[in-house]
Amino acid sequence: MSKKSFNPDVDVIEWTGTQRPYDIIKEGTIALVVMSLLVVMLSVLFSSPDDRPATLRQWSHSDPVDFATTAFSELNGSSGTAGYGQPYNNTPNATQTIGPLALQRWMGVRIPVHPAADFVLAPLATLPDNPAIVAALQQWKLSSESERTMWMGYYAKVTPSFSNGALHLPDVNAGPIPVLMSSLTAMARAGSLDQSLLGGGRNYYSTDYTRPLLFLADGNWFGGLAAKQHLSGDQWGMMNETGSYPGQAWLWLYTFWYQVPPFSTSENADSLIWGLMMVLTVIMIFVPFIPGVRSIPRRTKVYRLIWRNHYRK
Amino acid sequence: MSNATINRQWTTRLRKRVEGVLPPEKLLPDTQPSYVASWIYVFGVATLAALGLVTLSGLVLALKGPTWWHVSNVGHFVNSVHLWSVEVFFFSMVIHLWGKFFMAAWRGNRSLTWITGGVTFMASIGTAFTGYVSQTNFDSQWIATQAKDGINSTGAGAYFNVxxxxxxxxWHITLLPLAAIALTGLHVILVRKRGVVPPFADEVSA
Amino acid sequence: MQPSHLAGIVNLDHPGHYIHFHWLLISYGNAIVIALMMATFVAALFLPFPGARRKGHHHE
Known part of the structure; x- marks a missing residue:
């Protein structure tokens, strides 16, 4: 041992005093029995939440106009997903940064999602034997960029309505768009859009819900369901649970930052908060080496309570 | 065959090393220092017990796959046990952390014990989080769509797609539990190796 | 949202109640868990540990 001065926050005089009997196996067994009883009691008392998943089918039944509006935003590129940037697409200036660090952009497009093609055109192309849809898709495919822009401009001016199981649009010179939108809505209502987005039209098996979840999250309906359960980001949503259950309460510090300025108003909130939490985590892990922080226990003297029998001697 | 040959064997060396670092009476002690006398000390073992229950209920859920618990009463009950053992696990772990902080339990060459504890806490949060997004219900849909923005903003979302x-x-049923359980094991071994931190020597430092 | 079919004795499958104070918005569920955690911590500090005063013995 070097002749360093004794630092009470780092060094100890190892214990050579009295010992008392300690049955570690018995302690472990008692702990397991007590915790088992506690957990079984909590399970019987409170059960656990299980709200059914939201589907595009349900969405297009509950709020077909919101569905159709969102579907159009996927087609014309104004949806959240279409303008998301990396890792889904290359939309410029869409991603968050921490100062000069554009980590999100630098990682590139690793999970390519092209909403117009993936959410609208490809699913419709899987519907066989429907001449109107085939013709509309063909018209879209053969049209020029300026034609599409013109159609989308006209379509954007009208408000779709829904009655008698179908989407209705005022007469509008929007090329194939009305057919595409009402067909996609019908497809969603039939339940086949959920399946079609899942495999991306390429696979039989799929465990990847990236596309249907992004599509769902682009609309207002899905967020509305969550807001009703106090699950939104500005409602400390990450740590909340459906129903009245406790959720991930241990995320309190992470969710806390989203509620207060400057984060609550920042475009870069996610980046900044993740950066901050990483710094705080590193501080927590390296407490033993941080002067000042590591002195808190000695200065607060809470330990006098813990070891009060020892100090009483 | 000489003793020297035996002693040079890798196996022999490893065994002697392990015996030296962690002799059986340290691994499974039958006494402990008399200052270890507070309820605050039970939260470490409570966390371990809860981890056992989390693992056990998780293994039962694994038997019939990820969507069984939606359609079976037994499955739903096992899911409840899984959920509540996770709540109790974090509950105990956080109290354990507070307790060890106020004991400055890193003193006396025990900083690695503290660090492994902190990393285990983080691994546990990751394990719980991936569990929440694997529920295959509305909660998992919502948490996944919310969490993607945070994780994407770090760049990790390019490879870790929630x-x-x-x-x-x-991640939830293999990678992260393996990490969490291995870290917990290391943490416990370090506690056994170094022993429980002694009280502040107030008469020395004052 | 339909609640699940296996309810607990105490039904928590209804919209939660929330404490709302300025920026603070917390569900009763989480608030209770956090309050219990703090209370347990304080109790663990103050409650006498059984056998704590028992005389120790020397161990070599």
Whole structure:
């Protein structure tokens, strides 16, 4: 041992005093029995939440106009997903940064999602034997960029309505768009859009819900369901649970930052908060080496309570 | 065959090393220092017990796959046990952390014990999170769509796709539990090796 | 949202109640868990540990 001065926050005089009997196996067994009883009691008392998943089918039944509006935003590129940037697409200036660090952009497009093609055109192309849809898709495919822009401009001016199981649009010179939108809505209502987005039209098996979840999250309906359960980001949503259950309460510090300025108003909130939490985590892990922080226990003297029998001697 | 040959064997060396670092009476002690006398000390073992229950209920859920608990009363009950053992696990772990902080339990060459504890806490948060997004219900849909923005903003989302159920489920039931359990094991071994931190020597430092 | 079919004795499958104070918005569920955690911590500090005063013995 070097002749360093004794630092009470780092060094100890190892214990050579009295010992008392300690049955570690018995302690472990008692702990397991007590915790088992506690957990079984909590399970019987409170059960656990299980709200059914939201589907595009349900969405297009509950709020077909919101569905159709969102579907159009996927087609014309104004949806959240279409303008998301990396890792889904290359939309410029869409991603968050921490100062000069554009980590999100630098990682590139690793999970390519092209909403117009993936959410609208490809699913419709899987519907066989429907001449109107085939013709509309063909018209879209053969049209020029300026034609599409013109159609989308006209379509954007009208408000779709829904009655008698179908989407209705005022007469509008929007090329194939009305057919595409009402067909996609019908497809969603039939339940086949959920399946079609899942495999991306390429696979039989799929465990990847990236596309249907992004599509769902682009609309207002899905967020509305969550807001009703106090699950939104500005409602400390990450740590909340459906129903009245406790959720991930241990995320309190992470969710806390989203509620207060400057984060609550920042475009870069996610980046900044993740950066901050990483710094705080590193501080927590390296407490033993941080002067000042590591002195808190000695200065607060809470330990006098813990070891009060020892100090009483 | 000489003793020297035996002693040079890798196996022999490893065994002697382990015996030296962690002799059986340290691994399974039958006494402890008399200052270890507070309820605050039970939260470490309570966390371990809860981890056992989390693992056990998770293994039962694994028997019939990820969507069984939606359609079976038994499955739903096992899911409840899984959920509440996780709540109790974090509950105990956080109290354990507070307790060890106020004991400055890193003193006396015990900083690695503290660090492994802190990293285990983080691994546990990751494990719980991937569990929440693997529930295959409304909660998992919502948490996944919310969490993607945070994780994407760090760049990690390019490889760690919270919207991919298959990926999240694999992380939840293999990669992260392995990490959490291995870290917990290391943490416990370090505690046994170094022993419980002695009280502040107030008469020395004052 | 339909609640699940296996309810607990105490039904928590209804919209939660929330404490709302300025920026603070917390569900009763989480608030209770956090309050219990703090209470347990304080109790663990103050409650006498059984056998704590028992005389120790020397161990070599």
């Amino acid at each position: 919207l991919d159920l298959g990926q999240m489920l694999m």
